[in-house]
Amino acid sequence: MRGRKPIPAALQRLRGDPRHLRGRLPTEDSEPERSEKAPRPPAFLKGEARKFWHRYVPMLWEAGLVTKIDTPILSGAAVNYAQWRNACDEIELSGTVIKGGKSGNIPMLSPFVRVAREAQLAWQRALLEFGMSASSRTRVKVSKPEKADPFELFVLEGKKKA
Numbered sequence: 001m002r003g004r005k006p007i008p009a010a011l012q013r014l015r016g017d018p019r020h021l022r023g024r025l026p027t028e029d030s031e032p033e034r035s036e037k038a039p040r041p042p043a044f045l046k047g048e049a050r051k052f053w054h055r056y057v058p059m060l061w062e063a064g065l066v067t068k069i070d071t072p073i074l075s076g077a078a079v080n081y082a083q084w085r086n087a088c089d090e091i092e093l094s095g096t097v098i099k100g101g102k103s104g105n106i107p108m109l110s111p112f113v114r115v116a117r118e119a120q121l122a123w124q125r126a127l128l129e130f131g132m133s134a135s136s137r138t139r140v141k142v143s144k145p146e147k148a149d150p151f152e153l154f155v156l157e158g159k160k161k162a
Helices: 009-015 047-062 068-094 111-128 150-161
Strands: 097-100 106-109
Touching: 047 068, 068 111, 106 111
Parallel strands: none
Antiparallel strands: 097 106
């Protein structure tokens, strides 16, 4: 596919600048239906990956940026985050430079450094899809839900019954 990747309609609405759409405003029909509550984590997520899910997915859901169909990419991000954390813990224990080679005295870069770097890039790439980076946060404007006026709710209920 050539050109820029398409931006989800929810993210376009949150950014609030439809000038680049040339009159084609995103519609709700172009997005998967949002569930009543945030998607649950898959059973295979354990430890740090599960904590990651419970920390970030509810925030994405409240902003209208995640549905059940996004579970695989978010699961991958959670697993890569857990790998990154584990590799960072190992680096803290053994250091970034370890002794290796045939003689066991040759200084070399710890393999956990590469694991940490690749896992971090993977989970960050996944979260970019949801607008979760320093640059995309400046473009996303999430408004707090307005409190419903009790009188307005009363009037709406009356119209539904009629």
